[in-house]
Amino acid sequence: MADTVSPRPLRRRRMAILVAALAAVTALACWGAYRWAEAEARAALTLNGDLRLGLYASSIRNAVGRYDYLPFLLARDHEVLDLLDAPSDLRRDAVNRRLETANAAAGSAALYVVDRSGLALAASNWADPAQSFIGHTYDFRPYFRQAVETGSGRYFGIGVTTGLPGYFLSHAVRQGETLTGVAVVKIDLEPVQRDWAAGGERVLVTDENGIVFLSSHAEWKYRALRPLPGAVTDRLAQTRQYDRSDLPPLGLHDGPLMENGARLVSLPISGPEASRRAFLMQELALPEFGWTIRFLSDLEPVKAEATGAAILTAMGILLLAAATALGWQRRQTLRLQREARVTLERRVEERTAELLTANRILRDAQEELVQAGKLAALGQMSAALAHEINQPLAAIRTFVASTRLLAERGETAMVRDNLAMIGDLAERMALLSGHLKEFARKGPARVEAVPVARAMDRALALLASRLREEEVQVDRSIPPDARVRGDAVRLEQVFVNLLRNAADAMEGSGDRRLTLTATRNAEGWEIRIRDTGTGIAEAHQFQLFDPFFTTKEVGQGLGLGLSLSYGIVRDFGGTLRAENNPEGGACFVVQLPEAQ
Missing domain, CATH: 3.30.450.20 (PAS domain)
Structure with a gap:
């Protein structure tokens, strides 16, 4: 009688082959998914690094460009x-x-x-x-x-x-x-690197010798990327470029160069447990300075995203295998079919929960990659804001002094009026400082329809005490429908600068008169501010609007008022010029487009 082969060992061998094949396919697919996700995440990291390098280069150029004149x-x-x-x-x-x-x-x-x-x-x-x-x-x-x-x-x-x-x-x-x-x-470039440090990113700038002199991490400064030759150290000692710093090596280890120009590197990281960490380093040369900016991107999020992709792939293959096994089992007896259905539902629920968890991990990793530190170096206080805030501050001091006298006399009505004016000036100062916030957001300057008469009234209110004290007569002829395109606060500042200059010019005059007019022409509204002062010397005609040019005594002005006013009017799409009146005195002409 011939021996018969038992079906159970045969099924076991087939099952072992299927499991081995499934394991091989899963491993290969997971490896491919890991590599693909790693390449995509690294490409996104490189793109983000290129953008950050451009922003950092702009911050350096802007910090230096503000002073090169x-x-x-x-x-x-x-x-x-x-x-x-x-x-x-x-x-x-x-x-x-x-x-x-x-x-x-x-x-x-x-x-x-x-x-x-x-x-x-x-x-x-x-x-x-x-x-x-x-x-x-x-x-x-x-x-x-x-x-x-x-x-x-x-x-x-x-x-x-x-x-x-x-x-x-x-x-x-x-x-x-x-x-x-x-x-x-x-x-001083220290504010620039303080902004970098606040952004939480890793950036450093090296000179032509590979010495780090600007960095978001203080422990990297005045260290060399690689050991310096003796000739370089001798030259640095002669010029005392870095004073008496030892310039020790940073400990940077170069890895392979990627196809996009980035390089894998490793650096020692200080902390409770000192260790080396891998980074993706990208470079951008600043040829006009002879410097190089280097941006280091942490590779941990890349590994997390690639691992998440591999897990998702493995889970997908396992789910597919489970579905295949379910189809085979459904051809069995009804009892096995019911048991298999219960088992499958339970496994699907477990796999679905794992899939949701993996999706959350992947989403968090992607959000960490997309979220970049904000560019700092912004919001720096300028001489223009200080020049503008000084005027309402001086007016507030005057109103406070007069309010104190009025309070002592018991004139409560005038005290209330003065307090209201002080509140208005404080609100104006808040509006002035609000300009910096708008600039920091890189938003466009606010352009609106500004009534010329109202802007002139507010400028005159700031100078009312001085005009009364110096017995300056003001003649106004500004139509109520005169409205121009611009920003109310900045236009008021232009008027304040021009009115103050006119008052200064009339200090030694017997007849002190300001004539303020606004007329419509083909280009919009022409606003004239005439005085009866000494006029403009011919030698100064072409220097009036230059920064720091002033005819006043030392300590009485920085020579910025007319220069700032010229820039403000130009930003509004208008022009500012000066001329002498035929009958004597000077006239400043502001031409602004009419607001629709």
């Missing part, structure tokens, strides 16, 4: 030229005060002037003996040699006098073809 202007200042031509204590004192005022207005770290031997003759920090540059020699600094050789220079380094880092911009001062000295501005 200062050395050029100082090199042409007549007081600076006189000091370099024939130094004296009187001229040095005048230039010191001029530099101090200009530095405070511009918001730079320091302004100073050195002679052609490199000796500092005048500086904005002259009043601080411990920090003053005066009397120190800087001929060994590259920015000095660059200015002497090429006319201008750029250089980052730690100050040998103050011990504080900064970016130096220099410009040669010449009289004819003769070099007489160098004008220098020092820019």
